[in-house]
Amino acid sequence: MILLDGKAVAKDRRAKIKSEVDSFKSKFGKAPGLAVVLVGDDPASQVYVGSKEKACAKAGILSQRFDIDKTQNVEELDSLLNHLNADQDVHAVLVQIPIPKPFEYRSVLELLDPRKDVDGLTYDSMGRLWSGHKSVAPCTPRGVMEILKYYDINVAGKKAVVVGRSNIVGKPMAQLLMDENATVTVCHSKTPSLEEYTREADIVAVAAGKPRMFGKEDFKKDAVVIDVGIHRLDSGKLCGDVRFEELGGHASAATPAPGGVGPMTIAMLLQNTLDLATAIETRKLK
Ligand code: GUN
Numbered sequence: 001m002i003l004l005d006g007k008a009v010a011k012d013r014r015a016k017i018k019s020e021v022d023s024f025k026s027k028f029g030k031a032p033g034l035a036v037v038l039v040g041d042d043p044a045s046q047v048y049v050g051s052k053e054k055a056c057a058k059a060g061i062l063s064q065r066f067d068i069d070k071t072q073n074v075e076e077l078d079s080l081l082n083h084l085n086a087d088q089d090v091h092a093v094l095v096q097i098p099i100p101k102p103f104e105y106r107s108v109l110e111l112l113d114p115r116k117d118v119d120g121l122t123y124d125s126m127g128r129l130w131s132g133h134k135s136v137a138p139c140t141p142r143g144v145m146e147i148l149k150y151y152d153i154n155v156a157g158k159k160a161v162v163v164g165r166s167n168i169v170g171k172p173m174a175q176l177l178m179d180e181n182a183t184v185t186v187c188h189s190k191t192p193s194l195e196e197y198t199r200e201a202d203i204v205a206v207a208a209g210k211p212r213m214f215g216k217e218d219f220k221k222d223a224v225v226i227d228v229g230i231h232r233l234d235s236g237k238l239c240g241d242v243r244f245e246e247l248g249g250h251a252s253a254a255t256p257a258p259g260g261v262g263p264m265t266i267a268m269l270l271q272n273t274l275d276l277a278t279a280i281e282t283r284k285l286k
Contacts, residue, residue, distance in 0.1 A: 143264025
């Protein structure tokens, strides 16, 4: 079984992004800029946002963080987004999920200029992706496609099953696989006899959100298994949606979790920032 080593792929991609950021700087006289908006004090989000800031610094991307206290009023967040939309040094904006009430993710997100939507989650970006005119795709499914490409796993003509139908992973994952000519089935928590679908698939991307839910018996021999889940068990150990240790000698390739898709999400955030920045600055030259 080939171990799909997301950490190694992310390292390779981040080195390439860094050199592309250097070219961007010489061409446009500024760094690509990412604004990260963190609402409330969710401890996991604090950690994620910290890692995103560190990765930006390493790649030469200018990141700015904006903390909004959950007791602040909705208008303050609205005016922050208006300010970021207008800021010439901000090319990309990420509003970290989850956000606490009374803030509402969708209404916040729709205030964002879609040209700065680094997560690809505004209605505009989602519509573009589904209609074949994509701006940027959400980071996690984009990261999965990069892993497949890095390991020369051809998806054209293959049967792919995506487990999960979220806007941030499942739906865009299905679209990206279709873009590469896979035949895609999307399953979810209400799909009866889920394993009947996963067992038929050449490629399975699992974003079910349930720790260690899937094992060897759920996949056909020589399947490619991509685990998008990440969970912290009571023991403190991290695990994915798949019992990775069962897959040796059965799957043809699989991502571990941790160390698979996770590191790619951050690498693709850098890539999306660079892509949006390039589009914005190139438009200004015209
Ligand atoms: N929370 C967990 N993952 C993500 C992500 O990729 N983007 C945003 N905006 N929030 C997240």
